[in-house]
Amino acid sequence: MSLNRVVRGSTAAAVACTAAAAAGLLVPSTASARAAGPALPPAHAGFDYQIGGAYTPPSGVKVVSRDHKAAPAPGLYNLCYVNAFQVQPGAEKDWDADLLLRDRNGKVVHDDTWGEAVLDIRTADKRKRIAAKVNGWIDGCANKGFQAVEPDNYDTYTRFSSYLKASHAKSFVSLLSAHAHKKGLAMAQKNTPGLAAAHKETGLDFAVAEECGEWDECGKYTAAYGDRVIVIEYSAAGLRKACSGWGDRLSVVRRDVGVSPVGSSKYLRRTC
Template sequence: MNRRVPLLLAALLLLLAGCTGSPGDDDDPDPPHAAGRWQPEPGVPWQWQLSGRLDTSVDVPVYDIDGFDHPASTVTSLHERGRKVICYLSTGAWEDWRPDAGKFPRSVLGRGNGWDGERWLDIRRTDVLEPLMAGRIDMCRDKGFDAVEPDNMDGYANRTGFPLTAADQLRYNRLVARLAHERGLAVGLKNDLDQIPQLLDDFDFAVNEQCAEYGECAALSPFVAAGKAVFHVEYELPTREFCPEAKRLGLSSMLKRYELDAWRKPC
């Protein structure tokens, strides 16, 4: 039913609507996007655990965990503790142990990416990969995750077995970001430093490994300048060698082991 509201009353209602926020709303460390997605802010502490029994006692506001390995009840439990939860997925490489591994045709499987049971994907084949990745991100949404960390998003810069170009990578990365956003999830850009200028507007945060070791952390500054978190880990350097610079740049940094178990040493 349509109801006509007098102009003066409508203006008054709009004015009141703009004043109903509580005084502390502007102090929310991780406010939502206008579209309703979670937006992690620079410097927010985090935990990244992809192996071993999940340790939910780490007192940080953000957890990044494997999307396949954990049920909805784990996400719910973390939410009850006030945590935001990121769903780790590999979107640029095939993993032979995943429950949907048999759905990937051999034609899209390339060279190994250096990890046992993993092979690069032919990201040009969006006709094949889009529905598969949509299904994976549906899983993240259905389990209640707040965001997605899509891994292996820089195949064009590696020996994949396919003649991938930077344009191929931009197209695919934007596709993955769109799939996440359509499902109300935030999404992070994993590594792929060279394409940050083109992809900054498409991603809500960044996840980086070893930028300090390779002298690349400044390349992540556009995310911080845009009010978007950069979740960063080092494996080889002691914290004294990378934490001062990481703090200056506004990164959320910590030292981890390669197996990404529960152990962490934050800056």
């Protein structure tokens, strides 16, 4: 779903550690953090999905996901959302024309549900060029003090299987995860339960799963990531199923489909 360090310097690292400590998160020393890898979000923690607009997190929330253009929530574990496999509506001009996936007639292929052009990740050269742009956003996430990256539309290949393959998606997300790890950031698998078992190959650290309760898919993620799975539901039935089956183990939240900020007439947030 799309809406719109190497290691960080000592000052930025100190700020991040101070914020995490204030949130009650375990913060290893710089040396041990490098050895152990990026810090992962706490399991079964209060979560809020704010990719549609940032606002003060509700009481009890310890993990937040926000768009890469926003600032992280102070004192919490923050996921940085980037639209990695598709192009935000109206942003096609920001990309080299040959990096947009095209049909046989040369027309740009779109995900009509969200009005987004699909990126062409079919060749190593194009994957490298696309990753360079996305990795620039990841650099921004690190500089702002986010702890992890949420790269959306990993599952694009399932909707455009006449063009894209799972191997393309895995190769591309591997470039992003390697870069994120160099910057000290953890990397989420966004949806795509069919590729959860490949997480060691792709370098993904935990999962953000939309509607896995609704579609009985949460077990596919926990088989790969244990309790490091964040569940987002968009219906009352989906929330009931997620809470009934996984509410005592996983972070679960229901949001409105537009992921609207507080103050919007469409804003909705529920938890188990």
